[in-house]
Amino acid sequence: MGFLSNPVSNFSLYLLLFFFLISFELIPVAQSASDITSLVYKGCAKQTFSDPTGVYSQALSALFGSLVQQSSKAKFFKTNTGSGQTTISGLFQCRGDLSNSDCYTCVSKLPQMSDNLCGKTIAARVQLIGCYILYEISGFAQISGMEMLYKTCGGTNVAGSGFEERRDTAFSVLENGVVSGHGFYTTNYQQVYVLGQCQGDVGDSDCGECMKSGVQRAQVECGSAISGQVYLHKCFLSYSYYPNGVPRRSSSSSSSSSSSSSGSGNTGKTVAIILGGAAGVGFLVIFLLFARNLMKKHDGIGNTWVLKIASFFKGGDT
Template sequence: MITRSNQIWLTSLFVFDLLYLILTAESAATYIGSNCNNNTTYTPNSILSTNLNVLLNSLTTNASQQQDGYYLTIMGFGTTNAVNGMFLCRGDVNTTTCQNCVTDAVKQIKNRCPNQTEAIIWYEECLLRYTNKFFKFYSIEPRLNRKDGNNISGVDFDLFNETVFGLLNEVAIEAAHSVTAKKFATGEIEIRKIRKKVYGSGQCSTDLTSAQCETCLRNAIGTLRECCSGQQGASALLASCIVRYELYQFYTISRTPSSSSSSGKNGLGRKTIVIIIFVAFLPVLLLFLGCYCKRRRSRQRRRTMLKENFGDELKTLESLQFNLATIEAATNKFSPENEIGKGGFGVVYKGVLSDGQQIAVKKLSRFSGQGSIEFQNEILLIAKLQHRNLVTLLGFCLEEREKILIYEYVPNKSLDYFLFHPHKQKLLHWFERYKIIGGIARGILYLHEYSRLKVIHRDLKSSNILLDDNMNPKISDFGLARIVAIDQQQGSTNRIVGTYGYMSPEYAMHGQFSEKSDVFSFGVIILEIVSGKRNVRPIESHDFDDLLKTAWKQWRNKTPLELLDPILKESFSHSEVIKCIQLGLLCVAENPDDRPTMAQVVSYLSTLLVELPLPREPAFSLDMGMRINTTTESSSGQLTSKSTGSSINDISKSQFFPR
């Protein structure tokens, strides 16, 4: 006989089982497809095999711990058996669904891609990948295009495609510039003439910058135009981003209800009563006392912050400290009209001090990758460096949780703006380019040999070269620079920082840096200045050669002038162009010992007739645009134009890996 208590127990058990089945069904992973690199395999029980097993286990473990549904790590860093991996869960799924998807993906990727050195697997709820090389954020391979299989009916194809791709482009921009940690966005739009809606979503891996994310998503959208025009639903799944559209809502939108209650109103009333009583009894006395205490605390807090951040350098740097009120007055309270640059690091404003001096104010975002270490580093370094080809730091502000750097105002933005902006290229003549190359070289030589400190910049690139009103170059952004001993030839680190496309191979792969690391970056800049091209393959190009390989091919074929920017064909110095191309190739040699010192570079540039060594085939180039450093993203700031190529990011949560 079933008693009432047993009935209650059985009913509870049934409800529990039912809820469990519902939750399990909701969190079950739906496999879509995979891509295995069948070109290279690893030997079972090898070191690489061990590193991969540890990595996959780490991904599974961290799937339940990452609230943002993203995790990136590397095993065997700094060795030839290094392997990196990542999972990215869809932005709207919960932690349980994410964990189940990653767990299943780890099992399936080994079964579907046995002994492969590179593989990627896609699910409805997540993607997971690993490689012993690199995944390029702008590449459309590896990828998977999935389509509904049914063409749209009852509406013009062109109108449908216009609506779909217009929506996806808007979603791409919103995802790329998301203010949250997840680079995920959704959207919907109604198709004119028929009462149907299109729903779209886009998402990037968190390690990409806003510009890189937008590039990746736009490339993914481009593949849909080729494969899936007119389809009722389709998706493009790449290694670093995903876009999708359907005629039904396939994602979940979480809404947070606004909270208001009578208790809040009652609380407000009580506060009002307290304020009235307070004002009635102690009007003037407490006002003056409060102001005095506030100013005293503020002054003491600034000194304490300086002491905590800069230690023994307190006396040296105290004179460089600006108060926040002065900066707000100079920039009209950070007015958007004064904005001259923007990036993941924050915003740069033009300002005018009370004495009429123009300044550039770099206000770091609280979510910026340029954290306290880089902020302190830049202040301590630039305050002690003085050279006409280095940007001048006028001061800084540490107040009310703000981190602000104040520089001399450099009116002509950054070098990349003139090299790569289609309407500005023609303004940069050859004699100016040659002068800029010489100025950059002298600035780097000063850092390496003639300053009080021996400094390795570690992030030299065209967007970190500012141009004054006479087009003289000034090296900026010292947040990632390292001070080394005067007699020290080489250093090493497990925190790789820099920008793809400019990093020397020994630094990118093994964390070894020296003056020759900066020489490599300088060589890339030379070739960019000569060619007017970035050291990155254009998105629309089918040519897989980067700038270094192209330069080497032209040199080997004895046609180096083919590399020259077409805008300069009518007016240039034949001997200077040849010299610069040869010097650029010498600087990007794979072996650091084969690269010249900056003293030799300056000598070559300043000597009219000089015989340079023959260059060797350059190092394999990492594609530019993405900085590495887990703290986040940094930039030259004012310092730079609003173009792509800003950067930062290190090894911890977001990490750097080889491809």
Template structure:
């Protein structure tokens, strides 16, 4: 099949609730194009690119690579979900490099998505370019009981989450917010790490438009593209704490490379970014007691759902206090 700029929408609720054990058992979606016949040069470039991606991504959860000359060059990228360790990442990338050969045996352009990872290779150099020409939407058929309020909270969350995502090197963030006493929204955004801040923002902005349309009022939605993904659900799908009761972290966003309008809600930041934000907090951001409390707990905060390199923070304006 040839890729196109069309938007495809699937009403598949079970797909949005992938368990950890099935995270790379089967791909969420795959696509193949640019078929070639028995061309040993193209196949050799594909094999070498896949081998290189497997080696790089197994070490750093991300990799880009290319092999071949001229028309026979293959460019590839692979990446795991940003909250995973390399040990969790490696099996998914291994599965992807194996399965794509079976699913797209004679294709020079392929994409394959799993819950834990993504792989893409083709004959065009796409590194650093936001690509939303190939997009898939998976949404549940369930509609919010109070759709107006739900959609308002969702789009506010997406705005905050996107701003957080583009401002950090990992190009990945998680976010959660309460809609009501018994209803919370959990969400995640991720760009491929080859994208600069502007390119990542452009990609997420495009998917946000889809959220505001195709996902409107739905309780769960997952939007995939070649350069970024957005996902939300009312059930926790990343092994995150449902209670949402961390120490509060505030201020210093602009200095830390995070939009200063990010107040309200809860986010999940890499510990390295949280360290930077804490060190750059102005004195007026909180009392010495609260500042010391936060600093003392940052390095010893408990592992959050296995996210040993992320911390849960609550964004407020004007102060630091215990959540």
């Protein structure tokens, strides 16, 4: 008895092969745009500007337009618009491991978000996971670069497992890494993943000092928490402990290796799309083989089965 002799058992085998094919679509892909554009925090000045002639609004709109435009070709840009008392200075910065297209995607969300979250305040800062934007009108009071703006700590504690020693060693590597990496560094040490970045106009030495201050804040504020993020005015850092190993997309030892990791993620997405298409084609081939097999049976049985299958897809009765 040949391979195509039993339509029912063959159809079960075809279904098994089909589900085997589509199972490969579950390949994890790189971090999505929705992740990098998620809000972390906002900082809005209490005072709004009086703008009866619309001069401030025009200057702010021009500023935002310039920042968004530059985000397609740079990860940090600082400029100002207006003149005299109506001068507004501002900047954007993207995380060092983002591509230019992802940076643009992230920054282009910020003007509208700033307006929705802060309105027409004289200064504002909106921080997303992948980027942030900052603006202030002329004469706005300056704050220290070491001023802590925001922090968050994971709800799970992992004290007593040697975690704090591992984390502190990773922090030590990070402090040196942001200096040698000229403002951005990411690495993992024994399941502890750390990332740090300084504002683009901060020198290497000042960046190292800012990161050192951020590390001390993280140690005090988060204690033995499994993860944490600390944002100072001129730098920020994050850490996460993965007892089962750092996920592939987060594993890197420098900004260059982070870019490679991002490339691997894009490759994974491409593979998933190709395999998804192959699964669809495979199902069509399997269905056609099954139908041909039925047609090979004697006319009565074969035609009846084909008519029933056709009726099922049309939603009719036979």
